[in-house]
Amino acid sequence: MPGSIEFFVWCTCFILEVAVVVCAIRAGIFRRFLPLNLYMAASAVGDLLRFRILFHYGYTSREYFYFYYYSDALLTVALYLALISLFVQVFKELSAEKFVILGACLLLTGTSLFSYLVIQQSTGRLLTRFVVELSQNLYFVGLVLTYVLWGAILKLRETRAQLVQLVLSLGIYFSLFAANYAIRNLYPAASGISISLLQFLGCFLPLAWAYAFWRIPEDARLAPATLAVIPR
Amino acid sequence: MKLTVVAAMVILVGAMGLKTAVASSGSGSVVMANGGAPAPPSPWKNGGAPAPPSPWKNGGAPAPPSPWKNGGAPAPPSPWK
Numbered sequence: 299m300p301g302s303i304e305f306f307v308w309c310t311c312f313i314l315e316v317a318v319v320v321c322a323i324r325a326g327i328f329r330r331f332l333p334l335n336l337y338m339a340a341s342a343v344g345d346l347l348r349f350r351i352l353f354h355y356g357y358t359s360r361e362y363f364y365f366y367y368y369s370d371a372l373l374t375v376a377l378y379l380a381l382i383s384l385f386v387q388v389f390k391e392l393s394a395e396k397f398v399i400l401g402a403c404l405l406l407t408g409t410s411l412f413s414y415l416v417i418q419q420s421t422g423r424l425l426t427r428f429v430v431e432l433s434q435n436l437y438f439v440g441l442v443l444t445y446v447l448w449g450a451i452l453k454l455r456e457t458r459a460q461l462v463q464l465v466l467s468l469g470i471y472f473s474l475f476a477a478n479y480a481i482r483n484l485y486p487a488a489s490g491i492s493i494s495l496l497q498f499l500g501c502f503l504p505l506a507w508a509y510a511f512w513r514i515p516e517d518a519r520l521a522p523a524t525l526a527v528i529p530r
Numbered sequence: 531m532k533l534t535v536v537a538a539m540v541i542l543v544g545a546m547g548l549k550t551a552v553a554s555s556g557s558g559s560v561v562m563a564n565g566g567a568p569a570p571p572s573p574w575k576n577g578g579a580p581a582p583p584s585p586w587k588n589g590g591a592p593a594p595p596s597p598w599k600n601g602g603a604p605a606p607p608s609p610w611k
Contacts (some may be wrong), residue, residue, distance in 0.1 A: 357568070
């Protein structure tokens with residue numbers, strides 16, 4: 299059973315997730331960042347349900363195990379859609395939304411297919427393996443996509459501070475989890491600490507997004523970078 | 531259109547390559563990225579969930595008495611001795 303620190307972090311994370319939605323509603327940008335807010339709301343609901351299942355059935359129960367991984371997969375898909383919505387916002391001015399959506403659908407289909415090909419030789423618990431594999435693969439696709447989006451923001455000289463903050467925090471969040479995952483794989487002896495750290499890392503994204511919605515005005519712009527001097 | 535398809539494939543290949551590189555030693559751990567709930571043990575090595583009972587070895591249901599060895603009926607005397 300998790301200890302009091304784990305429960306404290308869990309509750310903090312839940313409060314931050316709710317805070318993201320509340321701050322977005324308060325700032326009047328709930329609909330503008332609808333997928334992001336829906337993801338956070340779903341994450342908060344997921345936490346509540348996980349909490350209930352954990353208390354009702356126990357930490358090592360089959361119910362908690364299955365609910366945790368299935369809900370994690372659904373939340374990863376929701377996070378992927380939230381990321382795509384950020385892509386759409388960045389590429390809106392180029393009128394390239396339909397290409398972004400097409401690419402996102404292709405990528406999701408390709409990732410699902412790849413995940414199925416990886417687990418199709420498994421003998422047992424095929425669906426569970428598929429769900430976990432899809433979640434993993436989609437997570438890494440999200441990681442790469444975030445860096446692609448960050449490159450596009452730099453290239454297009456995006457100056458909307460709120461949007462930049464959202465994408466940057468997403469990039470850091472994905473990178474932290476990837477680093478944690480790598481450490482667990484490279485140093486299995488340290489996996490206990492790494493798994494404990496996961497909970498703390500999980501609080502980063504709601505904290506950063508709540509800050510972005512709470513403190514950064516919708517029309518705030520970043521100062522443009524130093525202009526390049528082109529000799530004539 | 532073609533460019534979109536190619537970009538999607540490149541991203542997919544890149545992501546899977548990155549995953550392979552990160553999980554090179556393959557300890558079987560799982561990356562979890564949503565919410566602050568404590569993660570249950572890895573499903574593939576130390577799964578918290580009990581594996582579903584195998585129908586061939588340790589089924590939850592009581593095994594029917596073997597008709598050849600331990601039947602309820604007394605075994606008939608061996609015809610060879």
